Amino acid sequence: MLSVSPDPVVEDADESPYAVRVEDLSITYKTTFERKPTLKQALVRFGRGERKVHTVEALKNVSFDIRVGTAMGIIGSNGAGKSTLMRAMAGILPPTSGNVEVWGRASTLLALGVGFNKALSGRENIVLGGLAAGLSRREVEERVEEIAEWTELGEFIDMPMNTYSSGMAARVGFSVAVHMRPDILMIDEALSTGDAHFREKASAKMAELRDSARAMFLISHGLGSISEMCNDCIWLDKGRLMMRGSPEEVIDAYMTYVKVKKSPTTTEEM
Template identity: 40%
Template sequence: MKEQKDVVIDVNHVTIRFNKANQKIDNLKEYFIKLVKRELMFQEFLAVKDVSFQVGRGEAWGLIGTNGSGKSTILKAISGIMKPYKGTITVKGSIAPLIELGAGFDGNLTARENIFLNGCLLGHSEKYMQEHFEEIVEFAELWDFLDSPIKNYSSGMRARLGFAIATMVKPDILIVDEVLAVGDYKFRQKCEQRMSEMLESGTTLLFVSHSIDEVKRLCDHVLWLDKGTAVMLGAADDICDAYMKR
């Protein structure tokens, strides 16, 4: 057990539930009629089941598992996007989440406009964003497309811009969920280098990737999830090796 003062993320017996509709409803009118008549039927789906772990300040945790194992769901709960059905999550410090590609961007606005919009959503002033504007564009390597609408960007270009904005400052906690998978090899190396620098300066990292090699390079701890249940957690090399032998 870590000393409580060093724990920045405490996930305590967390269960996250979704309701899946048992029937197909084609329009809003039909939905409200069934709602009023109490004829809507749902099936309970537990995306995360009684998961507990603690993340210490400056640690790098990788979350691994097959698609549908609950990795992204638990990151969204830690980011405050959704609430647990059971259990508690305590987070200390500022969070920069990179969870969904293009989140916080308006497709009809240019990259230039979206930089200021996204910065505002992260709590930065216009003056602050102006001071860091060139740094963001330089890292994202998007000078030639700065006045093009985001909707015309490839997924890799959006990922580059999102990562550049989120890591412009060094947050207490950086959450990266598979968004770098769409980038080219050179840019992924660039992002890994920046994350390594942030870790050295004390940032805590939560990292989801299907690349076990990336997880081993960046992370010192790993949580292995399977169908919402924690299978193993501990030292990165040990858990990754066990996962690969499954």
């Protein structure tokens, strides 16, 4: 019988050839919505709608293990369970059943800018982000100037983030995460941020991290990015693991499944 862990079990990274192991992972949650009432129902309930509970099986018995040196791409349509899987591996979502084991410290780019205090400056949020990632005050102070310069925001880095565009805020979030020197890096749709110059710079940084981290996970609708940056790939559909293999094999199978022909346009954004 598998042990069920409410949080990923973080092991000594030096003692295992693995970075992550997922065993029979299932995540089910409930959400509520208000059904629009008919005129008769509205009169009976004084205009109030009827709240319904909907059960979502986000992941269904997903199992795989990731060895050190793997750059894993995760693909699938919207609602496939990709972000749910990433959040489970990061310890943000507890499993309903199954087990997640993680060897090493993970840094996540799951939603760029989430958790920032928009009343504070970009530089101050860099400090907050570093502390939240588990760095000491000294470690943060050693890196804050480097990170601030890497954002290429100039004088805006010392302005309140509530004056930033979404792209500027994303730059700060991306820059903080990639400078945490993690054992395991998890990225959810981060490479599309910024202009062409910054995207190229971000891709180069990702390649550097891929070579130095124990493992990297990348979720992207840009299948070209998956093919270019990953050496392994899984495809999820409606919470189930459909296939694992080389990025080229899995992407071809996925595109056949969704009945889309391969082209520069479709592999760039699907």
